[in-house]
Amino acid sequence: MLKNSRAFTLIEVMIAMFILMVGMLALLNTAAVMTENNLINIIRDEAVRIGEQQMEDLRNTSLSPTAWTCTPTTKIFRGITTDFNVCTRITNLSSDGNTKQVDVAVGWNYKGTGTISPTTRKYQHSLSTVVRVGS
Numbered sequence: 001m002l003k004n005s006r007a008f009t010l011i012e013v014m015i016a017m018f019i020l021m022v023g024m025l026a027l028l029n030t031a032a033v034m035t036e037n038n039l040i041n042i043i044r045d046e047a048v049r050i051g052e053q054q055m056e057d058l059r060n061t062s063l064s065p066t067a068w069t070c071t072p073t074t075k076i077f078r079g080i081t082t083d084f085n086v087c088t089r090i091t092n093l094s095s096d097g098n099t100k101q102v103d104v105a106v107g108w109n110y111k112g113t114g115t116i117s118p119t120t121r122k123y124q125h126s127l128s129t130v131v132r133v134g135s
Contacts (some may be wrong), residue, residue: 039080040110040123046077047084047106047125054086055127056105063100063133066090084108098134103127 007018050073070087085107093099107124 024081034071042078042080043110044123044125046082047108048076050069050075050084050086051106051125051127054088054106055102055129058088058090058102058104059129059131062132063090063102065092065100068105082108093130098132100131100133102129104133116119123124 040108058082066089068087068089070085073084073086075084087105087107089103091101093101104127105124106126110123
């Protein structure tokens with residue numbers, strides 16, 4: 001065997017390939033995590049839009065006090081079908097009934113996680129405002 005050979009041995013090539021493989025797997029995992037986080041953000045954006053629309057609809061109606069009332073909604077956006085649960089609650093804040101608090105909570109499941117209820121769910125967007133009716 002030559003002592004000053006400039007070629008790589010089989011072991012050196014295998015170690016280099018292993019190191020490259022580990023690096024490529026890390027890059028693929030990073031891409032998968034980024035894609036999943038983008039999808040969660042897209043769904044969250046839709047939940048915000050649904051909540052804002054529901055809040056606007058409630059402001060334009062007579063505001064009678066209610067307990068949590070939930071309505072399931074299925075939306076298809078950007079090729080994604082997602083089930084949302086839109087929950088609303090109206091509470092009197094004053095004895096004369098002219099000041100009311102309006103709460104809207106939009107919840108959704110992602111990959112079967114969490115429950116859909118107005119107070120406990122893994123993914124939720126909540127809005128709250130105070131409305132003065134009458135003078």
